[in-house]
Amino acid sequence: MKPLTEPEIRTAFVNCTKGEAKRLSVPRDLAERPWDDLDFLGWRDPQAPDRAYLATERDGRPVALALRCPSATSWQTRRSMCSMCMTTHTGGVSLMVAAKAGKAGQQGNSVGAYICSDLACSLYVRGKKDAGVGARLPESLTLDEKIQRTVANLAALIAKVTA
Numbered sequence: 001m002k003p004l005t006e007p008e009i010r011t012a013f014v015n016c017t018k019g020e021a022k023r024l025s026v027p028r029d030l031a032e033r034p035w036d037d038l039d040f041l042g043w044r045d046p047q048a049p050d051r052a053y054l055a056t057e058r059d060g061r062p063v064a065l066a067l068r069c070p071s072a073t074s075w076q077t078r079r080s081m082c083s084m085c086m087t088t089h090t091g092g093v094s095l096m097v098a099a100k101a102g103k104a105g106q107q108g109n110s111v112g113a114y115i116c117s118d119l120a121c122s123l124y125v126r127g128k129k130d131a132g133v134g135a136r137l138p139e140s141l142t143l144d145e146k147i148q149r150t151v152a153n154l155a156a157l158i159a160k161v162t163a
């Protein structure tokens with residue numbers, strides 16, 4: 001994806017208030033991120049471990065989501081699969097909850113998805129990050145098809161949040 005700047009990311013949030021988007025922590029090393037290998041930039045908040053964020057592009061415009069990760073529970077020690085990139089991790093997948101955009105979100109509606117805890121889906125798909133033995137099921141899809149699938153899964157999540 002095209003590199004994003006901090007102001008672009010802050011203004012791209014669709015499911016938190018402007019004040020929250022202004023205050024939340026955006027990585028300082030944006031210039032060093034491997035943008036060419038990213039379908040989205042995902043990061044955890046170093047100050048608030050239950051918060052995560054992701055930023056991507058849809059129809060040529062930046063879109064970012066604020067996510068909550070409920071605290072670790074027993075299921076996290078089991079093997080589970082990321083619903084974005086289909087990587088299976090032991091204890092490395094988190095349930096992330098996104099408040100819906102606008103009124104629905106203010107009324108407490110949210111959308112949940114199981115996502116790689118480090119939000120490095122793009123790198124797992126491309127084999128640039130290793131999730132360990134058995135992390136990827138043998139598939140006949142090409143790399144391009146797997147990338148397309150990840151992008152489609154993410155687009156579906158964003159569509160649910162903004163619906």
Ligand SMILES: [Zn+2]
Nearest residue numbers: 082085116121
């Ligand atoms: Zn993933």
